[in-house]
Amino acid sequence: MINAASIGMSTRDLYLFNQGTLFHSYRTFGAHPIRLGDDSGVRFAVWAPNARSIRVVGSFNDWNGKRHAMLKVGETGVWSLFVPEIGPGTVYKYEIESQQGKIMLKSDPFAFQSELRPGTASIVTDLGGYRWRDDSWQRRKQEESPYHEPMLTYEVHLGSWKNNGKELFWTYEQMAGELVDYVTIMGYTHIELMPVTEHPLDQSWGYQATGYYSATSRYGTPEQLMFLIDRCHERGIGVILDWVPGHFCKDDHGLRLFDGTPIYEGANPLRAEKPLWGTLAFDFGCTEVQSFLISNAIYWMDVFHVDGLRVDAVASMIDLHLDKPPEMRTFNKHGGSENTDAIQFLKKLNETVFHYFPDSLMIAEDSSSWPAVTSPTYMGGLGFNFKWNMGWMNDMLRYMALAPKDRIHHHNLITFSLVYAFSENFVLPLSHDEVVHGKKSLLNKMSGTYDQKFAQLRLFYGYWMTHPGKKLLFMGSEWGQYDEWKDAESLDWKLLDYPLHNRMHHYVKTLNHAYAQLPSLWERDCDPGGFEWIDVHNAAQCIIVFMRRGHGINEFSVSICNFSDQPLQSYVIGVPEPGFYRVVINSESNEFGGTWEHVPELIESRPVIWQGRPCSLVVDLAPFSFQLLTYDPGEGPQMVETFH
Known part of the structure; x- marks a missing residue:
């Protein structure tokens, strides 16, 4: 039996591990290239509370662990060993003897690299050498909320x-x-x-x-x-x-x-x-x-x-x-x-x-x-x-x-x-x-x-x-x-x-x-105020129409879905604002594999109350089609943009 400090381990860390609160266990367990005293080598640590004995075996000792028996670290159920003169690239396993005398070869539960299957051994690896270049990404994450992005x-x-x-x-x-x-x-x-x-x-x-x-x-x-x-x-x-x-x-x-x-x-x-x-x-x-x-x-x-x-x-x-x-x-x-x-x-x-x-x-x-x-x-x-x-x-x-x-x-x-x-x-x-x-x-x-x-x-x-x-x-x-x-x-x-x-x-x-x-399609994903039904009950024609709203006053979009195999001419839907609505996507457009050669870029609303809203649009619906419209507070076709 050894004490933790003699092999560069923290008694407190092992206590926390046993308590279920060592949340960076990988810094203690596994195979770590370290310097201990005047020697460079690898410290191995594994939790196996009921083992009779454990040996580290691998390429460095011809898979014979007689000279590399691990020792218990106090009463923690942890076994450890420092092996000098080995380092990254060393292939190893734990040779574990059960209380009944059965010998088992086990991969390291905390191994940071493994052999390519069908090999099953662990490989000593130093993960600290990579130089990250994602500082701007990490700053961006801190500035944004995933719920509203x-x-x-x-x-x-x-x-x-x-x-x-x-x-x-x-x-x-x-x-x-x-x-x-x-x-x-x-x-x-x-x-x-x-x-x-x-x-x-x-x-x-x-x-x-x-x-x-x-x-x-x-x-x-x-x-x-x-x-x-x-x-x-x-x-x-x-x-x-x-x-x-x-x-x-x-x-x-x-x-x-x-x-x-x-x-x-x-x-x-x-x-x-x-x-x-x-x-x-x-x-x-x-x-x-x-x-x-x-x-x-x-x-x-x-x-x-x-x-x-x-x-x-x-x-x-x-x-x-x-x-x-x-x-x-x-x-x-x-x-x-x-x-x-x-x-x-x-x-x-x-x-x-x-x-x-x-x-x-x-x-x-x-x-x-x-x-x-x-x-x-x-x-x-x-x-x-x-x-x-x-x-x-x-x-x-x-x-x-x-x-x-x-x-x-x-x-x-x-x-x-x-x-x-x-x-x-x-x-x-x-x-x-x-x-x-x-x-x-x-x-x-x-x-x-x-x-x-x-x-x-x-x-x-x-x-x-x-x-x-x-x-x-x-x-x-x-x-x-x-x-x-x-x-x-x-x-x-x-x-x-x-x-x-x-x-x-x-x-x-x-x-x-x-x-x-x-x-409008993501700012209020988790907010009921970001969604409104326009036409929800038209089961007979298999049509639904709904709005999504963003945080801006005029930040809303309209989705029109025709799940039937029938075309519908001059279908009327209610909308909340007068003016022009831009057709962002029509799934029946020829460019997407549909049959429509010409899709209107803008649709002007009428001052006709419909479905409880002050204005309405008249649209043609192809069979099995989807249309996405957005409100365009501009003055007409010269404001049109397309998503391609």
């Missing part, structure tokens, strides 16, 4: 956005060029990276991790990932990391039975097992696990400058019964199905993140109806600042798959979301989950003929973009990828050679840039 996120799986063939991945550094340029040109404000934490199986997409502190080696080094994030910030693009604290995979080199006992997953297998996924849930009531996970969230923001986390599968964390067969169900001490440990963990997580990074994004992927997910913890909420609106997504995709004749009976599917649109701070997701094997692509979910599918997808995107809430779109959906997403192959970029796909791509780009330029 545009947020249009492009969700990316790095292995299949573009690649050179099966398992021939682009590097983070390559992505920092073409991907970031593309996202900038297309008008997205953020990139969301599907999990880049180290994982053994490509097909898990990173959602079953073994290395929570290790950026996957599939795409290069940690410094290359830093370069990708830095490049995003230089171009004004925020970076959100998909983060998976709900479960971890069972691979032998990972966290499962780490010291021969279930220290990360907890002792009750009915609680720990996630049978649907074949994974294990973290023991959220364990204070050391809390230090491990909360520090991990801080780590990605602190060391990698990530701007926010999309927290995966919140519903499965807070519900003890979700995806569990009846024989595996457990109950909390009050007899309910709520996982009270997970709920307290999420509150603590969000409080801690916002303490250190008040400008960050914490986004819950939550399919439940749990209340106050985005309310502050002091008001009884979970403390996130945004939540995915899964209800809106499910209703709308179901509606768009209906034949036009059936839509008149399901009008509520396109209007119900406004009943609860301001109960949380929502993101409207059109994510990878909706285009995986067996679910069809977004384009192919639309009903009707080939041409009608494109028309309806344009309509759907228009409604999505102007509906209250921030936005997220999965890669490939911007040009109407026809096949489902294939994670082992590159996206179907060749489709851009075909007119309808190319024009869909142009439409989405135009829509994206219009969104960014119109404060």
